Amino acid sequence: GAVVSQHPSRVICKSGTSVKIECRSLDFQATTMFWYRQFPKKSLMLMATSNEGSKATYEQGVEKDKFLINHASLTLSTLTVTSAHPEDSSFYICSAGKREQGTDTQYFGPGTRLTVL
Amino acid sequence: KNEVEQSPQNLTAQEGEFITINCSYSVGISALHWLQQHPGGGIVSLFMLSSGKKKHGRLIATINIQEKHSSLHITASHPRDSAVYICAVRSVGTDKLIFGTGTRLQVFP
Numbered sequence: 001g002a003v004v005s006q007h008p009s010r011v012i013c014k015s016g017t018s019v020k021i022e023c024r025s026l027d028f029q030a031t032t033m034f035w036y037r038q039f040p041k042k043s044l045m046l047m048a049t050s051n052e053g054s055k056a057t058y059e060q061g062v063e064k065d066k067f068l069i070n071h072a073s074l075t076l077s078t079l080t081v082t083s084a085h086p087e088d089s090s091f092y093i094c095s096a097g098k099r100e101q102g103t104d105t106q107y108f109g110p111g112t113r114l115t116v117l
Numbered sequence: 118k119n120e121v122e123q124s125p126q127n128l129t130a131q132e133g134e135f136i137t138i139n140c141s142y143s144v145g146i147s148a149l150h151w152l153q154q155h156p157g158g159g160i161v162s163l164f165m166l167s168s169g170k171k172k173h174g175r176l177i178a179t180i181n182i183q184e185k186h187s188s189l190h191i192t193a194s195h196p197r198d199s200a201v202y203i204c205a206v207r208s209v210g211t212d213k214l215i216f217g218t219g220t221r222l223q224v225f226p
Binding site for chain 2: 032034038042043044046049091093095097103104105106107108109110111113
C-alpha cells in the first residue's frame with residue numbers, strides 16, 4: 001500500500017498564532033512531497049514542492065516566509081502557517097511521491113482544515 | 118482557457134446508471150490521474166494512466182493520447198459513489214500536477 005497521513009485533521013486557532021501541519025508517508029519513503037491548498041468548491045492549488053534535506057520550491061505568489069516548509073526526513077514534511085490570519089483559513093492537503101515501475105505516483109493525505117478566527 | 122477541462126461540472130444520476138466523466142487537456146503529459154474527493158475532503162487516487170485503459174471494480178478509465186482526452190466510467194452507480202471526481206495531469210518533464218476543476222457527482226437511491 002501507499003498511505004499518507006496528515007496531522008491534525010482539523011485545527012481552529014486565533015489570529016496571529018502559528019500552526020504546524022505534519023504530512024507523513026507511513027509505508028514508503030517519499031521522493032518528493034507536495035503541499036496544496038484548496039478553497040471551497042475549487043480545485044487544488046499547488047503551494048510548494050519539497051525534497052528531503054533541501055529547500056522547498058514555492059509556486060509563484062506563495063509567500064515562503066508565511067508558509068514554512070520543513071522536510072526533515074524521507075517520510076515527514078511539515079507546513080507551518082506563521083502568524084495566521086482569517087484569509088489563511090483553508091483546506092491544506094499534502095501528497096507524497098512514490099517511485100513505482102519507473103514513475104512517480106502521488107499519494108494524497110486526508111487533508112487538514114484550518115480555521116483562523 | 119484552463120489546461121485541464123472537465124465535463125460535466127455537475128452530474129446527478131439514479132442508482133444503477135452508467136456514468137461518464139470527461140477530461141480534456143492541452144499540454145503534453147507523462148501521466149493522467151483520476152482522483153476522488155469525498156465531502157470530508159480526503160482525496161483518493163483512483164487511477165494513473167499513461168495509455169490505454171484500466172479497470173478497478175466498477176470503475177473504468179480510458180485515455181486517448183492523440184486526442185488528449187480521458188474518460189472515467191462508473192458502472193452500476195451507487196449513492197456511495199457520490200463525490201467530486203478530479204482529473205489531474207502531469208506535464209512532461211515535471212513532477213507537478215495540473216488539476217481540473219472537478220465533477221461533482223450525486224447518485225440518488
